Structures are given as structure tokens and as C-alpha cells.
Amino acid sequence: MSAEFIIGHYNYWIIVILMMAGLYVVLARGNLVKKLVGLNVFQTSVFLLYITIGKVHGGTAPIEIKGAYDVVYSNPLPHVLILTAIVVGVSTLAVGLALVVRVRETYGTIEEDELVEADLVAEFGEAGKT
Amino acid sequence: MIEEAALQFDVTTAIDIILMIFLLISALAIVVMRHLFSIAMVSGVYSLLSAAFFVNLDAVDVAFTEAAVGAGMSTILILGALLLTSRREKITPNRSAFIPLIVVVVTGAALFYATFDMPNFADPNSPANTDVGLQYIQRNYDDIGVPNIVTSVLASYRGFDTLGETLVVFAAGLSVLVLLGVSSAGRLTGREDET
Structure with missing residues (x-):
């Protein structure tokens, strides 16, 4: 592995670790708010991946300078896609948190294990207790 | 080969490497912490750091959207939800961390393997x-x-x-x-x- 390869792929490797940190929180933690934060971390790391792909060496922000022909611009297309994704991401977060608030009102808890147990007890009575 | 590597290592890359380390630290802090208020704050820090990352990589429009919506709105939404639910994550000893860990390691290895085919940064x-x-x-x-x-x-x-x-x-x-x-x-x- 050359130094060029390591510098050229460093971003991707860190982004993979960030994604997996988010995924781990979603899978391993029972608290619903924490799960949503984990989902947010995962989502933001996808944004980082896209913006990394769109960077051009020596480039500048894709806002055209009139009359200048030798300017290098970074790729604007990933920026547009991620702009849309950020806004959609925050609306899904809002819906998720609203659901969590309703769950708390109904069950009195937002821990996944306690929710499952409450459901089992509601369905099978005392026999459903684990 | 060496000249090209030296050419690619400029200020942008240096800032990029430092910001990536900060992002990594805050993501790992979110994984470890139990207090939901601190988690909300650190996730705000994470968003703001990624906004700085976007500025560094020329995505200025994305950066101010992330700073306003990601760091501002999301944090307020999470804080609002905490106000209506609970402040602390309960410790659940009988919840196994083994299967999630396996899933994460396997998925991470697959993604890591896939990065070898990716073009170099800023190519x-x-x-x-x-x-x-x-x-x-x-x-x-x-x-x-x-x-x-x-x-x-x-x-x-x-x-x-x-x-x-x-x-x-x-x-x-x-x-x-x-x-x-x-x-x-x-x-x-x-x-x-x-x-």
C-alpha cells in the first residue's frame, strides 16, 4: 500500500467506521431515542461519503465566476442529492420522535425490552412474563 | 509516485484528516454514553463537525443546510422528545451485544473491502x-x-x-x-x- 493509496482512501475507511458506529447503536441499544440518534449518525456518514466522492483536487465551490475559464469546480451533483437528503432526514427524525413520544404515553417506557414484555403480558397474561 | 502523493497532500487534506478524527471521537462518544441529554448535545456537535467537513470539501450549500437543519433543528427535536419521555437510558444487562457486534463487523468488513475499488480522494x-x-x-x-x-x-x-x-x-x-x-x-x- 503506497502513501498515495492510504491518503486517497482514508476518508472512506473512517466513514465506514462511522456508519458501523451508527448501525451498532441502532441494533444493540434498547432506548428508542438513542436508536434514532444512531440512525442520524449513520445517515450523516452517508452524506460524508457522497461529498467525499464529489471533491475535485484543487477545486472550489461550484459557484460560477463570470469570465474565468481556468477555474476548477467540485462536482455539484452529489451536493444537490445530499441537500435533498438532509431535509428528508430531519423530517423522518421528527416522525420517529413523535412516535416515541406516543409510545411513552401509552406504555410508560421507551426501552425496547420493557415494551416487548408489556406486549407479551398484555397478550398472554402473567404466563407471558420472561 | 512519490511526487504525486506529495501533490495530493495539501491543506484541504490536512484539515480533512483532523475533522475526520473529531467526527470519529464524537461518534464513539455517542455509542458509549448513557445520559440522553449528553447524547443529544454530542449529536449536535457531530452535525456541526460534518458541516465544517462539507465547507472544507467545497460543499457550501450542504454545509449551511447541515448546520441549520442537522445541528440546529435535529438537536431541538431530540431535546423536545427528551422533555416528553425520559432523560436516561436504562442499563439492560440481559440484552446481548454479541449478535449486533457480529452484524456490524461483517457489514463493516464488506464495506471496507468495497472501498479498495473506489477512486482516490479528490481524483x-x-x-x-x-x-x-x-x-x-x-x-x-x-x-x-x-x-x-x-x-x-x-x-x-x-x-x-x-x-x-x-x-x-x-x-x-x-x-x-x-x-x-x-x-x-x-x-x-x-x-x-x-x-
């Missing part, structure tokens, strides 16, 4: 940067006449995408209203009695 000749992205840069001024290429792609070339996005936001707002609407207003204040 001007990568497939993403040569074809359609370049077309937008070349044709933008004649087609639309707006200097900011991100604006013209968002509002004109891909205007229907943005319309769809607006519909999603509208639907999300509507569902939040339905979920937390008038009916639950009375119960939210008396929640202490229930538990």
Missing part, C-alpha cells in the same frame, strides 16, 4: 467527476443563467425531485401533527401520574 478523473457532474458545470450558465450550479440543478434540472422532497416534508409534518395533535395535549401534562 478529478473519477467516474463521478467526469461524466454527468461535469456536464452540469459546462452547460449551466447557458441553460439557466444562475451562477450557483447547486441552485440551478436543485430548482431547475431536478425541479421535480425537489417537488417530491417538499411532498415528503409536508407528509412528515402532517404525520407529526396527527401523532401529537390536539388529543394528546391534556395527557402530556399529567404524564407523571401514569408511571
